[in-house]
Amino acid sequence: MSIDVVSREELHAAVAERLGAADQRYTxxxxxxxxxLAETPRPATIPELLHGRPTLAQSSMYRNLVVLxxxxxxxxxxxxxxxxxxELAEDLMGHHHHLICTTCGRVDDFTVSTQMERSLRNALxxxxxxxxxxxxxxxxxxxxxxxxxx
Numbered sequence: 001m002s003i004d005v006v007s008r009e010e011l012h013a014a015v016a017e018r019l020g021a022a023d024q025r026y027t028x029x030x031x032x033x034x035x036x037l038a039e040t041p042r043p044a045t046i047p048e049l050l051h052g053r054p055t056l057a058q059s060s061m062y063r064n065l066v067v068l069x070x071x072x073x074x075x076x077x078x079x080x081x082x083x084x085x086x087e088l089a090e091d092l093m094g095h096h097h098h099l100i101c102t103t104c105g106r107v108d109d110f111t112v113s114t115q116m117e118r119s120l121r122n123a124l125x126x127x128x129x130x131x132x133x134x135x136x137x138x139x140x141x142x143x144x145x146x147x148x149x150x
Contacts, residue, residue: 043085081105
């Protein structure tokens with residue numbers, strides 16, 4: 001999601017802090033990958049990310065995405081096709097939901113109003129009442145067909 005919830009400096013500081021806490025370095029390649037994810041308007045596949053930064057090595061991108069995902073910096077979006085899509089974690093870029101096309105696998109981000117978000121949280125709280133489950137967050141994926149596939 002390419003919105004500026006935090007400044008680029010704050011984003012890079014937060015990523016560097018998480019990596020440092022795990023004894024990982026914030027290398028040039030990782031920084032470039034984080035920058036690319038921040039610029040990408042929707043969750044992207046590795047081939048899409050490589051197209052955006054052909055200077056990044058594919059093997060390094062795979063390795064770096066694994067580390068970023070393990071540390072909660074990047075998030076993998078599961079879709080109906082075989083390809084994983086990646087984006088920066090919500091706490092870094094802002095809370096949002098996904099539209100997932102079952103035909104082509106495209107994923108688009110969307111947000112709802114504060115009032116609707118509150119209503120959604122309340123409905124979800126009612127849905128789990130009595131189950132013993134304690135929700136800490138939620139994700140909403142709407143599954144269907146995009147305008148290109150419709």
